[in-house]
Amino acid sequence: MSKILFFLLIFIAIYLGWRSFRIRQIDSKKKEQASKQDFxxxxxxxxxxxxxxxxxxxxxxxxxxxxxxxxxxxxxxx
Ligand SMILES: [Zn+2]
Incomplete structure (x- = not known):
């Protein structure tokens, strides 16, 4: 049972890490578009x-x- 919990925790950690990476990617794209308008x-x-x-x-x-x-x-x- 503890093994299942361990893998579940790893899965959640990977998912959260991937999600914050995606959010940062989308944010930097938005900033890029904004800086193009500045130019x-x-x-x-x-x-x-x-x-x-x-x-x-x-x-x-x-x-x-x-x-x-x-x-x-x-x-x-x-
Ligand atoms: Zn002038």
């Missing part, structure tokens, strides 16, 4: 500098490299 480069509508889309400031469908350029273009229109 879309957009150019600043004011100075033309390229910045990752995730770091760019968006205003009226145009991207800017920094807050100053975003606001300075706004004040021009007014």
């Amino acid at each position: 879309i480069m957009v150019s600043c509508a004011r100075c033309g500098v390229y910045v990752p889309q995730s770091e760019a400031y968006e205003n009226n469908g145009q991207y800017y490299c920094c807050k100053e350029h975003c606001h300075s273009n706004q004040s021009k229109d007014q």
Whole structure:
């Protein structure tokens, strides 16, 4: 009887180890996809500098490299 319990414990340990490995694999795939989205480069509508889309400031469908350029273009229109 104790042998059966021993093998059952080993089976559970292997299963839990495999499961956490799979979860980590899926997580790293998600992070990879997220970092690919980070890598879309957009150019600043004011100075033309390229910045990752995730770091760019968006205003009226145009991207800017920094807050100053975003606001300075706004004040021009007014
Ligand atoms: Zn700029």
